[in-house]
Amino acid sequence: MKIKIHRGSHQIGGSITEIKTESARIIIDIGSELPSADTKKVANFEIEGVTAGVPDCDGVFITHYHGDHVGEFEKVLPEVPIYMGEVAKKIYLTLQRKIKRGKPDIVEMFKTFEAGKPIIIKDIKITPYMIDHSAFDAYMLLIEAEGKRILHTGDFRMHGARGRKMPAVFEKYAKNIDVLIIEGTMLSRSGEKVMTEHELGRKAKELIQDNKSVFVFCSSTNIDSIAQFYSATIQSKKPFIVIDDYQQEILKIVTNNSRSSLYDFSKQKIYAYSTRNKKLHEYMKDRGFCMLIRAGKISEKVVKEFPNSLLIYSMWEGYLNKNHTAFNESISNIVGTAKEVGSKYQYLHTSGHATVDDIKKVCEITNAKMIIPIHTEAPEVFTKMSIAGEIVLLKDGEGVTV
Ligand SMILES: [Zn+2]
Ligand SMILES: [Zn+2]
CATH class of the missing domain: 3.60.15.10 (Ribonuclease Z/Hydroxyacylglutathione hydrolase-like)
Structure with a gap:
């Protein structure tokens, strides 16, 4: 052979x-x-x-x-x-x-x-x-x-x-x-320190409890990490928001095809920028939230709507490094916009x-x-x-x- x-x-x-x-x-x-x-x-x-x-x-x-x-x-x-x-x-x-x-x-x-x-x-x-x-x-x-x-x-x-x-x-x-x-x-x-998904979840819970409004910048299909952020949000009694119907669909597929409660995202709520629900928007302003975002103009607009939040960056940091060939302008722009509107930045990612x-x-x-x-x-x-x-x-x- x-x-x-x-x-x-x-x-x-x-x-x-x-x-x-x-x-x-x-x-x-x-x-x-x-x-x-x-x-x-x-x-x-x-x-x-x-x-x-x-x-x-x-x-x-x-x-x-x-x-x-x-x-x-x-x-x-x-x-x-x-x-x-x-x-x-x-x-x-x-x-x-x-x-x-x-x-x-x-x-x-x-x-x-x-x-x-x-x-x-x-x-x-x-x-x-x-x-x-x-x-x-x-x-x-x-x-x-x-x-x-x-x-x-x-x-x-x-x-x-x-x-x-x-x-x-x-x-x-x-x-x-x-x-x-x-x-x-x-x-x-x-040289990279590797934390477990479980450790990531513990840190996420602290951050989501200590900060009223939290954005999580994460790959739309990194289900293990999303599960940790979801669980930390639900435990903190905040709404878990996804940015659009695409992200909602991904999490629905996982929920419907998994027997583990870890992958049950049935309490997710959708923000949908262009047709957004005013009531949800006001609730988020009032009570706080944790929202999954990703690269793109819509995320950038939403990040602007909620200044002074916390942005958790949960992807490889190489994308933000201007001197790296993998530098990604769209990703970097969102992080930049968040900082411009007074939001804090926190890196929290595992390999x-x-x-x-x-x-x-x-x-x-x-x-x-x-x-x-x-x-x-x-x-x-x-x-x-x-x-x-x-x-x-x-x-x-x-x-x-x-
Ligand atoms: Zn892979
Ligand atoms: Zn690979």
Whole structure:
């Protein structure tokens, strides 16, 4: 069997991995590059049989809905099926309907998979297992073929809502792995202090109790963190407000498709700037609130309507750094506007990615014989982590036969 890393061997995001046996060929993730990557280099990638030429691929499996894992889906030849988690698909479809250049008609055609239920394609068995990540309904994939066991972790961490359960999940389903394809985002960011989602929730509660009006600037699909802000708001007896029907829909999907009370957002209220409810607006002025906002002109206007509030920034701070290639003007403008109207700024965010210690833990629990790092700017760090398995550092486009 051949494993090939088309993209993502030396960068964070843009992941594309191929697994090919005697009779089957699958792709895992087909992501866009993140703005921080050197996009000129590989902007127009093509994979013969997958995005170009005669169709020769049995399926593209998407681990989760982040753009750096699914963003290039429209390049996949229409004859090649794309698979995704069921709830992840619903969320991604909502997102694709919202954005300008979205392609919801293609996403509607995605096939879905379920945790623990194997999909058999010719001589390959693919079993998805739910994993802890900042995207909801995210998976790692266990691939069994030709007598080998390969585990592709997707993006993962062990400090989110399902983090504590993760070692037991690896222990139960992913032991004795021949090849571990594992993300290493944090290897180049190991100086960052990582708090758990639970700790984030505790701090959020303090901030929401101590400040009358609170804006939370957060990714619309970072469900674990949103759940913490929601719970802190409800406990503080304040209304939890979402900015528009798009955000409302995302949280509805999660509420309707989860059995956990952590993901029950049924008390959310919608602000909807252009058609807003005057009564709600007055109530918010009077009694305070916690409101989810994101990049865009509408959020900027709303932030102006409620001066002297608190803005909690719950995203990666690199977007605010003018000297970073990932600098985002729209995000930076909102933070700037909030400061202009006298609002305070507080950074409160936790990473979606595993710490160095947790990466090592997965290498150990899975007892992986061979380890291929992806989704990292520093794959060579793996060789210095005293991991028992053989570390294989591939370049983009390189493969290994196992
Ligand atoms: Zn990623
Ligand atoms: Zn991700």
